[in-house]
Amino acid sequence: MMSKEEFERRFAENYKSAKLKDRGTKKWTAMMLPEHTIDLRKDEANYGKVDRPQLDQYDLDYIQDEVQRAITIKSQVTIKLWADGEFKKLRGTIEDVNLVKRYIEVEDSFNTLRYSFDDVVGIQLEG
Incomplete structure (x- = not known):
């Protein structure tokens, strides 16, 4: 059986090595289709815009x-x-x-x- 200190030491080593190998958001960009990115850019460009007011x-x-x-x-x-x-x-x-x-x-x-x-x-x- 492993002691608590040994477990924490091994966990810290594995966590650091896994974090260095993690590519962050790069790993998700391959899943984005061009249509998705176009729609996201359109939504971002239209954020905060208001419709033309209807004057009576x-x-x-x-x-x-x-x-x-x-x-x-x-x-x-x-x-x-x-x-x-x-x-x-x-x-x-x-x-x-x-x-x-x-x-x-x-x-x-x-x-x-x-x-x-x-x-x-x-x-x-x-x-």
Whole structure:
């Protein structure tokens, strides 16, 4: 019969040698099919993204009224945009609204940018 100290010594030797031979996650990569890795990358890219909010008629009327007020008084606005599953806020003044081509032109402190009506999900007058 083996003593407790001898057992612990042999166990420690075997455990260390087994740990050195272990390849970690490398041994599992052979089981991943290319379709699995593609799906995992897509899921990781879409993590944290949100769907486009559905605006009702009240929301659209509110945005239209705020845009008209901002153009009339040349006020600073904060526009909430949705693009590729993420929200972005932009501060500036509204320079032009083109109803035919459906874009809004906003001038911030550096330059003038155009955004589609479909990307605008909220607007708020400043001051």
